[in-house]
Amino acid sequence: MADEGTMRIHVLEAHLTHKTQLIGKMDPYVILKSREQEWKTPVCENGGKEPKWHHVHWDCQVHYLGDDLEFHVMDDEIGKDNKIGHGKTKLSALAVHGGFDEWFEIEFEGHAAGKLHLKAEWHPKHHH
Numbered sequence: 001m002a003d004e005g006t007m008r009i010h011v012l013e014a015h016l017t018h019k020t021q022l023i024g025k026m027d028p029y030v031i032l033k034s035r036e037q038e039w040k041t042p043v044c045e046n047g048g049k050e051p052k053w054h055h056v057h058w059d060c061q062v063h064y065l066g067d068d069l070e071f072h073v074m075d076d077e078i079g080k081d082n083k084i085g086h087g088k089t090k091l092s093a094l095a096v097h098g099g100f101d102e103w104f105e106i107e108f109e110g111h112a113a114g115k116l117h118l119k120a121e122w123h124p125k126h127h128h
Contacts, residue, residue: 002124007060007094009069010119011041013052014106018113020075020082026051027076028084030116034060034069034091043076049114065092071116073106085113094120 011030020026025048030041039058044051060069068088075082085106094100100120106113 002126003063003065005062005122005124007062007091008057008121008123009060009094010057011053012117012119013050014073014114014116016049016051016073016084016114018085018108018111019049020077020084026084029074029076031072031074032058032060032069033072034062034067037061060091062091065090065095067091069094071104071106071118073114073116083108087116094118095122
C-alpha cells in the first residue's frame with residue numbers, strides 16, 4: 001500500500017456530552033493535527049452540544065500512514081478557548097478503499113466527552 005498521498009478529511013458533526021460552561025451555548029470548533037501539520041474548522045456559533053459543519057475539509061499531506069491523526073474539539077471563548085475533548089486515530093484507519101465514514105470517541109481528562117463524525121478519502125500518490 002502506498003504510504004504517501006493526500007488524505008481529505010471532512011469534519012461533519014459532533015455529539016458532545018462534556019459542557020465547558022453552565023450558561024449559554026458552546027461555540028465549538030475542531031483542530032486536526034498530524035505531525036507538524038495543523039488545521040482548524042470554522043467556529044460553529046451556538047453549536048452547543050450538537051455542532052455541525054458544512055463543506056469543511058482538510059487535505060492532509062501524508063508521508064506515513066502509521067502517523068497519528070489527533071482531533072481536539074474546542075469551545076471558542078473570549079480570552080482563552082476551552083477544551084471540550086480530544087481523541088486520536090491512525091491515518092491508516094482512514095485509508096479505506098472507497099472512503100471512510102465513522103464516529104470517533106473523544107474524552108476529557110479521562111472521561112467520555114462525546115463523539116466526532118469524520119469522513120475521509122484517501123488519494124495515494126502514484127509513483128512513476
